[in-house]
Amino acid sequence: MENNFDVIVIGSGPGGYVCAIRSAQLGLKTACIESKKTLGGTCLNVGCIPSKSLLNSSEMYHKAKKDFNSLGIEADNIKLNLSKMMNNKNKSVSTLTKGIDFLFKKNKITHLKGTGLVSNKDTVSVIDDTGKKIDYKAKNIVIATGSTATSLPGIKFDEEIIVSSTGALSFDKVPKELVVIGGGYIGLELSSVWKRLGSKVTVVEYLDHIIPGMDKDVSSEFLKILTKQGINFKLNSKVSGVSKIKDKAVVDFTHNKTAIREKVECDKVLISVGRKANVGNDISKLGIKLDNNKKVKVNNKFQTSIENIYAIGDVIDKGPMLAHKAEDEGIAVAEIIDSQAGHVNYDVIPSVIYTSPEVAQVGKTEEQVKKENIKYKVGKFPFLANSRAKVNNETDGFVKIIAESETDKVLGVSIISALAGTMIAELAIAMEFGATSEDIARTVHAHPTHTEAVKEAALAVDKRSIHF
Numbered sequence: 443m444e445n446n447f448d449v450i451v452i453g454s455g456p457g458g459y460v461c462a463i464r465s466a467q468l469g470l471k472t473a474c475i476e477s478k479k480t481l482g483g484t485c486l487n488v489g490c491i492p493s494k495s496l497l498n499s500s501e502m503y504h505k506a507k508k509d510f511n512s513l514g515i516e517a518d519n520i521k522l523n524l525s526k527m528m529n530n531k532n533k534s535v536s537t538l539t540k541g542i543d544f545l546f547k548k549n550k551i552t553h554l555k556g557t558g559l560v561s562n563k564d565t566v567s568v569i570d571d572t573g574k575k576i577d578y579k580a581k582n583i584v585i586a587t588g589s590t591a592t593s594l595p596g597i598k599f600d601e602e603i604i605v606s607s608t609g610a611l612s613f614d615k616v617p618k619e620l621v622v623i624g625g626g627y628i629g630l631e632l633s634s635v636w637k638r639l640g641s642k643v644t645v646v647e648y649l650d651h652i653i654p655g656m657d658k659d660v661s662s663e664f665l666k667i668l669t670k671q672g673i674n675f676k677l678n679s680k681v682s683g684v685s686k687i688k689d690k691a692v693v694d695f696t697h698n699k700t701a702i703r704e705k706v707e708c709d710k711v712l713i714s715v716g717r718k719a720n721v722g723n724d725i726s727k728l729g730i731k732l733d734n735n736k737k738v739k740v741n742n743k744f745q746t747s748i749e750n751i752y753a754i755g756d757v758i759d760k761g762p763m764l765a766h767k768a769e770d771e772g773i774a775v776a777e778i779i780d781s782q783a784g785h786v787n788y789d790v791i792p793s794v795i796y797t798s799p800e801v802a803q804v805g806k807t808e809e810q811v812k813k814e815n816i817k818y819k820v821g822k823f824p825f826l827a828n829s830r831a832k833v834n835n836e837t838d839g840f841v842k843i844i845a846e847s848e849t850d851k852v853l854g855v856s857i858i859s860a861l862a863g864t865m866i867a868e869l870a871i872a873m874e875f876g877a878t879s880e881d882i883a884r885t886v887h888a889h890p891t892h893t894e895a896v897k898e899a900a901l902a903v904d905k906r907s908i909h910f
Contacts, residue, residue: 455483457768
């Protein structure tokens with residue numbers, strides 16, 4: 443009986459560990475398998491959490507050097523101690539991974555250490571570091587194995603000079619020149635970190651705009667802000683190769699329209715062009731169906747083509763590859779296994795870029811609304827006209843609300859602001875309840891706060907903004 447479980451979750455990232463906790467809360471005998479030494483997956487160990495630590499520390503350093511004096515705070519000899527900054531990051535990660543350990547013990551979840559392989563529809567094999575294999579029986583199996591960074595054809599990560607986001611979170615010194623291939627979330631966040639700490643940063647992006655998938659208004663404004671901050675952009679450019687010469691790299695790229703070829707020499711190259719699902723041969727051998735991107739196909743109950751085997755997070759063909767999406771799916775699956783009505787609303791999943799200012803979005807972009815031939819109206823309000831943003835010297839950006847013309851229902855919101863990541867939650871809740879722009883406009887917002895810009899943007903939908 444020791445090796446028999448109601449639920450075995452493979453992977454302890456945000457989706458996996460949350461699924462395990464919720465399953466245990468519901469009284470299901472639960473185990474969670476993790477191949478790495480610590481729990482938490484990519485997000486906690488080499489992704490969301492360490493990157494936010496460095497984003498916060500680097501922003502504080504930048505402000506101390508560049509902004510404090512004008513605020514009347516005179517601090518001499520501000521110095522960067524990168525080793526201490528990295529130690530602080532590592533301490534935060536360690537504390538949080540131990541926190542999941544504690545939650546597993548609290549909820550009586552069995553932590554199985556090793557690589558999990560699905561042998562058949564009710565058996566999972568765990569192979570530990572010594573090669574020892576133990577089989578476990580499960581009524582339900584949840585695949586939550588996450589994803590890994592992808593590179594460009596013919597270019598391999600060495601995590602020293604040519605790095606993924608993992609390597610870029612652990613440089614032992616600030617690169618003099620850093621080239622970032624890919625202008626998406628991860629590439630821009632790490633560009634910001636190293637630019638603030640002293641690198642000359644060049645971002646090479648295949649498309650003619652950054653942050654693909656976000657509202658074009660936001661993309662254009664954000665590009666201006668980052669360019670003003672000193673990040674160089676080479677847009678509409680295809681990278682044909684990266685070569686290493688001694689302890690440096692040369693990035694070779696060509697402009698898609700003009701065919702002009704350029705080469706940039708640098709100390710480090712960060713390749714941030716996307717992620718691929720961690721789907722092992724065991725999944726394919728079982729006959730679990732995959733889509734064209736080699737992601738696991740699931741139905742609306744997160745079941746794979748084998749009824750009692752579920753999949754969530756980055757490995758499935760639903761929604762964006764985001765930690766909080768995986769968490770909600772983990773809860774939904776646990777509740778579905780317990781015969782409840784687990785559900786995830788994919789229309790209201792916020793996305794955030796944690797630069798300075800932050801960028802956040804929930805719902806549809808203006809481009810999506812146009813493509814779907816929905817009649818709509820837009821309300822926009824700049825932080826330049828927001829009193830709190832003004833006194834805090836945080837006037838970059840705006841709030842943009844898109845509402846359906848006839849019903850006034852909010853379809854999507856985009857924000858560029860110092861506090862965008864926190865502010866977007868208000869809009870996600872409003873949209874979850876089917877709010878109209880009028881509902882938001884009639885809601886009293888505290889003064890003086892950044893969130894007053896949300897109220898003003900809602901008023902602007904019907905051209906009645908007060909302060910702009």
